[in-house]
Amino acid sequence: xxxxxxxxxxxxxxxxxxxxxxxxxxxxxxxxxxxxxxxxxxxxxxxxxxxxxxxxxxxxxxxxxxxxxxxxxxxxxxxxxxxxxxxxxxxxxxxxxxxxxxxxxxxxxxxxxxxxxxxxxxxxxxxxxxxxxxxxxxxxxxxxxxxxxxxxxxxxxx
Amino acid sequence: xxxxxxxxxxxxxxxxxxxxxxxxxxxxxxxxxxxxxxxxxxxxxxxxxxxxxxxxxxxxxxxxxxxxxxxxxxxxxxxxxxxxxxxxxxxxxxxxxxxxxxxxxxxxxxxxxxxxxxxxxxxxxxxxxxxxxxxxxxxxxxxxxxxxxxxxxxxxxx
DNA sequence: GGTCAGATACTCGGATACCGATTGTCCGAGTCAGGGAGG
DNA sequence: CCTCCCTGACTCGGACAATCGGTATCCGAGTATCTGACC
Numbered sequence: 001x002x003x004x005x006x007x008x009x010x011x012x013x014x015x016x017x018x019x020x021x022x023x024x025x026x027x028x029x030x031x032x033x034x035x036x037x038x039x040x041x042x043x044x045x046x047x048x049x050x051x052x053x054x055x056x057x058x059x060x061x062x063x064x065x066x067x068x069x070x071x072x073x074x075x076x077x078x079x080x081x082x083x084x085x086x087x088x089x090x091x092x093x094x095x096x097x098x099x100x101x102x103x104x105x106x107x108x109x110x111x112x113x114x115x116x117x118x119x120x121x122x123x124x125x126x127x128x129x130x131x132x133x134x135x136x137x138x139x140x141x142x143x144x145x146x147x148x149x150x151x152x153x154x155x156x157x158x
Numbered sequence: 159x160x161x162x163x164x165x166x167x168x169x170x171x172x173x174x175x176x177x178x179x180x181x182x183x184x185x186x187x188x189x190x191x192x193x194x195x196x197x198x199x200x201x202x203x204x205x206x207x208x209x210x211x212x213x214x215x216x217x218x219x220x221x222x223x224x225x226x227x228x229x230x231x232x233x234x235x236x237x238x239x240x241x242x243x244x245x246x247x248x249x250x251x252x253x254x255x256x257x258x259x260x261x262x263x264x265x266x267x268x269x270x271x272x273x274x275x276x277x278x279x280x281x282x283x284x285x286x287x288x289x290x291x292x293x294x295x296x297x298x299x300x301x302x303x304x305x306x307x308x309x310x311x312x313x314x315x316x
Numbered sequence: 317g318g319t320c321a322g323a324t325a326c327t328c329g330g331a332t333a334c335c336g337a338t339t340g341t342c343c344g345a346g347t348c349a350g351g352g353a354g355g
Numbered sequence: 356c357c358t359c360c361c362t363g364a365c366t367c368g369g370a371c372a373a374t375c376g377g378t379a380t381c382c383g384a385g386t387a388t389c390t391g392a393c394c
Binding site: 076095145 | 159160167170173192194195247248249251253258259261272277279281288291295299300301304308311
């Protein structure tokens with residue numbers, strides 16, 4: 001049980017794009033230099049965000065990525081689900097029906113597995129907490145100097 | 159981000175041991191037949207539960223595993239932490255300090271990373287929900303016929 | 317009958333293959349910007 | 356001087372390898388129980 005690093009990358013990239021505001025799109029190479037990440041691999045991890053409607057991509061020169069919605073409309077749950085997948089971390093394989101359970105009446109398994117229900121309840125709490133936090137909340141707690149620094153950094157690159 | 163199947167195995171095994179009550183210990187081979195699991199691998203996944211003080215193992219003939227505490231004193235968090243590890247699923251690699259962040263004042267990073275804080279908040283909600291559920295709660299919602307069936311199944315094996 | 321030694325069976329712990337998923341890299345399709353020719 | 360078209364380069368997108376953690380298995384060491392012989 002270990003979350004891929006793509007989540008951290010995606011969140012920070014979305015936050016940086018939010019800092020930059022609604023100016024020109026930012027290419028993956030530019031974003032990669034902002035965080036010193038492998039450009040090609042970063043591009044691969046940002047593509048699911050485009051498919052999920054969180055980022056929008058512009059081809060051609062002066063192209064790149066930009067936020068598809070306002071920061072208030074992008075929750076952390078959206079980003080995590082887009083990159084890491086929407087399936088639950090705990091998956092019930094119904095081992096209760098195997099072995100000793102095979103002798104039980106089928107009606108006993110009409111109710112969902114109690115273990116799976118308990119794990120699902122915990123994951124729902126996790127998802128609820130992620131959905132309650134938006135990019136706007138991250139902007140609120142980020143250092144005041146960060147947006148200007150990233151903007152200046154992108155300008156000195158070109 | 160995907161939880162290992164050992165968590166499901168461990169939870170169901172603990173639940174089965176709780177069903178059986180404080181009778182003789184159950185060997186891994188017996189438990190493996192109850193759920194049709196590979197015996198050797200199941201043993202490897204139950205060992206962390208012994209180290210964590212959730213199960214107690216008895217060597218020699220008539221040996222096996224038994225619950226080390228009462229079901230009320232075993233939370234799902236204990237089992238998950240013992241098998242899956244106590245480290246957070248999201249790990250912050252501080253990419254905010256790299257690239258553009260390298261030019262920032264060091265004092266800016268005295269506060270923890272906002273992204274990591276948000277992710278940690280969600281994981282704490284997950285852990286809190288797991289810690290609130292105990293094996294006794296799982297027993298309460300399990301089918302009434304299950305304990306007797308598992309007991310009978312174990313008896314017909316010997 | 318009691319006691320002690322040996323055999324047995326079970327568990328624990330580590331060492332060793334195997335597999336899938338994540339990580340990392342590459343090339344092709346599409347598109348917009350810039351430059352040059354023509355009017 | 357303005358307009359149009361063509362070339363070019365840059366972008367995204369998906370397809371192709373390599374590496375790592377998790378899965379699965381096995382074997383040796385240690386120990387308590389049981390059996391059997393001996394006193």
